[in-house]
Amino acid sequence: SLRQRVRSYFQPESRLAPKTAAQMRVVDELEWIVVSSAAEALVLECNLIKEYNPKYNILLRDDKHYPYLCLTMREEYPRLIMVRSVKNDGNRYFGPYVSSGAMKLTQKLLSDIFPLRSCSNQSFSRKHRPCLNFHIGRCLAPCTGKVDREKYREMCEQVALFLEGKS
Numbered sequence: 001s002l003r004q005r006v007r008s009y010f011q012p013e014s015r016l017a018p019k020t021a022a023q024m025r026v027v028d029e030l031e032w033i034v035v036s037s038a039a040e041a042l043v044l045e046c047n048l049i050k051e052y053n054p055k056y057n058i059l060l061r062d063d064k065h066y067p068y069l070c071l072t073m074r075e076e077y078p079r080l081i082m083v084r085s086v087k088n089d090g091n092r093y094f095g096p097y098v099s100s101g102a103m104k105l106t107q108k109l110l111s112d113i114f115p116l117r118s119c120s121n122q123s124f125s126r127k128h129r130p131c132l133n134f135h136i137g138r139c140l141a142p143c144t145g146k147v148d149r150e151k152y153r154e155m156c157e158q159v160a161l162f163l164e165g166k167s
Contacts, residue, residue: 002032006030009023009024009027010024013025019056022056023056039098040098042098043066043096043098046066046096047096065084065085066084066095066096066097066098067082067083067084067095067096067097067099067100067103068082068083068084068085068086068093068094068095068096068097068103069081069082069083069093069094069095069097069103069106069107069163070082070083070091070092070093070094071091071092071093071094071156071159071160071163072091073090073091073092073156074089074090074091075121076142076149077117077124077142077143077149077152078116078152078153078156079116079117079118079119080107080110080111080116080118080159082100082103082104082107092160094160094163094164106163110159110162110163111138112138113162114155114158114159114162115133115137115138115139115140115155116139116155116156116159117133117139117140117142117143118133118138118139119131119143124142124143128144129144130143130144130146131143134146140152140155
């Protein structure tokens, strides 16, 4: 119960744990964000902790990082991959996803709709003929030059819009 949890902080200082008492001496306002589920609250809390690194927060020892989908925009022909950390590297990140299963389902749906390449950079650079995904309509075979770079980039922007909920 959030109400009980918040109320427990507003007690006489003598009844509080030393850490909580020290924290309450510097509190000057209380703010809350309404979310639709406990899972969403957990993800939001994790992201806010990572963003603000609050002094009085507990350390999360399990080092769990939620999965994200990364559209590798820094590559000449981007692909959609799963990552566990967001970097400021020019790629586009979408998430976090509460479960890797939900993220993989999203990734599969996107591969059914948008024919992005799925091969690694190493195998991409060694291709001389289209892969099986090209023959079943799930890849445009950029490794063999069968698609214009600008057309492929345009499709990547459509993927980004879809993941942002704008398409």
